Amino acid sequence: MQNSSDKFNNYIYGKNSVLETISQNPKRINKIFFSDGINFDNRLKKIKELADKNSIQVQFTNLNKFNKYFQENSDKIQNINFQGVIASVSPVEYLDFDEFLNKKSDDFRKIVILDGVEDPHNFGAILRTLAAAKYDAVIVPKHRSCPITSTVEKTSCGAINYIPVIKTNSLPTIADILKKNDWWIIAADGQSKDNYFDIDYKNMNFAVILGAEGEGVSKTLLNKADFKVKIPCAIESLNVSATCAVIVYESIRQILQK
Amino acid sequence: MQNSSDKFNNYIYGKNSVLETISQNPKRINKIFFSDGINFDNRLKKIKELADKNSIQVQFTNLNKFNKYFQENSDKIQNINFQGVIASVSPVEYLDFDEFLNKKSDDFRKIVILDGVEDPHNFGAILRTLAAAKYDAVIVPKHRSCPITSTVEKTSCGAINYIPVIKTNSLPTIADILKKNDWWIIAADGQSKDNYFDIDYKNMNFAVILGAEGEGVSKTLLNKADFKVKIPCAIESLNVSATCAVIVYESIRQILQK
Numbered sequence: 175m176q177n178s179s180d181k182f183n184n185y186i187y188g189k190n191s192v193l194e195t196i197s198q199n200p201k202r203i204n205k206i207f208f209s210d211g212i213n214f215d216n217r218l219k220k221i222k223e224l225a226d227k228n229s230i231q232v233q234f235t236n237l238n239k240f241n242k243y244f245q246e247n248s249d250k251i252q253n254i255n256f257q258g259v260i261a262s263v264s265p266v267e268y269l270d271f272d273e274f275l276n277k278k279s280d281d282f283r284k285i286v287i288l289d290g291v292e293d294p295h296n297f298g299a300i301l302r303t304l305a306a307a308k309y310d311a312v313i314v315p316k317h318r319s320c321p322i323t324s325t326v327e328k329t330s331c332g333a334i335n336y337i338p339v340i341k342t343n344s345l346p347t348i349a350d351i352l353k354k355n356d357w358w359i360i361a362a363d364g365q366s367k368d369n370y371f372d373i374d375y376k377n378m379n380f381a382v383i384l385g386a387e388g389e390g391v392s393k394t395l396l397n398k399a400d401f402k403v404k405i406p407c408a409i410e411s412l413n414v415s416a417t418c419a420v421i422v423y424e425s426i427r428q429i430l431q432k
Numbered sequence: 433m434q435n436s437s438d439k440f441n442n443y444i445y446g447k448n449s450v451l452e453t454i455s456q457n458p459k460r461i462n463k464i465f466f467s468d469g470i471n472f473d474n475r476l477k478k479i480k481e482l483a484d485k486n487s488i489q490v491q492f493t494n495l496n497k498f499n500k501y502f503q504e505n506s507d508k509i510q511n512i513n514f515q516g517v518i519a520s521v522s523p524v525e526y527l528d529f530d531e532f533l534n535k536k537s538d539d540f541r542k543i544v545i546l547d548g549v550e551d552p553h554n555f556g557a558i559l560r561t562l563a564a565a566k567y568d569a570v571i572v573p574k575h576r577s578c579p580i581t582s583t584v585e586k587t588s589c590g591a592i593n594y595i596p597v598i599k600t601n602s603l604p605t606i607a608d609i610l611k612k613n614d615w616w617i618i619a620a621d622g623q624s625k626d627n628y629f630d631i632d633y634k635n636m637n638f639a640v641i642l643g644a645e646g647e648g649v650s651k652t653l654l655n656k657a658d659f660k661v662k663i664p665c666a667i668e669s670l671n672v673s674a675t676c677a678v679i680v681y682e683s684i685r686q687i688l689q690k
Contacts, residue, residue, distance in 0.1 A: 190668070295553065299671055299673075299674065302667070302674070303671070305666065305667045306665040306666055306669075306670045307664075307665075307666070331668070331669075331671075332667075336666070369685075369688070371685045371688075371689065405564075405681065406684060407564040407565075408563065408564055408594070409563050409590075409594060410448070410452075411589075412561065412677075413557055413560055413561070416561050416674070416677040419670075419674040419678050420677050420678065424681075426664060427627075427682070431629065
């Protein structure tokens, strides 16, 4: 995992990240920096409009001065392509698990639990897929997970503003509570005999547990799973964000085709 | 796209990348460098065994001396985690399109065409998914595509050794030739009314065309497509490697469930 300090989790960059954040969650944005003399395309224009509408301070400056900060706090080298825009933001607020669980919902709900996914690119990619598929939340452990850094926000393309993140001290406890509340637990497990398309994702609340690459889902959590599913795979393993996309969209397919 | 020179496309690193390459394609490997005084785990042991078996030269050295080269030629900063092993390799050989097309096959064949995917992480992730799903090849244009750099090899986790890559001067020409040879062309298109699960992937040779993020598949290629399919998506778009995973595995599901 990269070194990250709170200080630098407070900047996001890139047209999509900033646009999604200012559209969905303008209160998170403290200030917007545009590159000096930049040509305003549609997305940048929209950002400027929304900044004015929400009375957010705007400054034109040489964005390269941010390079050093981002380099020290991200896994990108040299000159990052900020795409002409950086925003200073308040950290993402985590959703409380009890609040989530007790929220009334007319539809069945579906979430993903990440057991030890520490790579910021994978975490960002997973958030984007879950937002695209309108999943209801993602649960991560307090330890052995990736903090929401600017790399995560950038990779998620601002999807972090659509998908609530819940942090917990204990995934097994969360799994137990979900089960007691009539949720079903599905674990991705390369050793399973069932394929991911063999189970029925309709008409139930469910949580899909995805493990770290190499290690997979921990034994404790596997033992709590109602279903274990694999993705047919001719090589050692799929990337965890690809695994997420495949299983999540199989559930969406079944629900839409029912 | 990163700066890459041929010289530095000739190194790969990481246990999985090196192990997959030496297992599948030992002739590509010229020499293997292990970190001085490293503890040999199972994967490193296997690499050493295969090196001995294939009479590949092995050297123990301080791998940090490679850092500078990789930094100048990759998009990672500071100290890369080589996981104790680097291999000097011959470049990946591209497969000839005519040879691929004329190869006899008892099964229907399935390929992916990448129209302007320039990001090395996406390209590597796509190669890994295609190798996992046992697709037959990937076709990329000579221009506006990502060269096979060490970042691509690393992201693909060595999958590049399982999935042939074909380079072409003209994707529209390739699409025309495929159609004349009874292949079906499926284009990913966010504007389509059909979902990716609405079409039948069984009992035909087909090519799935994926476009660059933002721009999508070019109009010329869209016009040649027999099917256009979208992935239901609540945000602006899915990442191209997630799109690839979802469509490719829907085809696998249909074929396995038939």
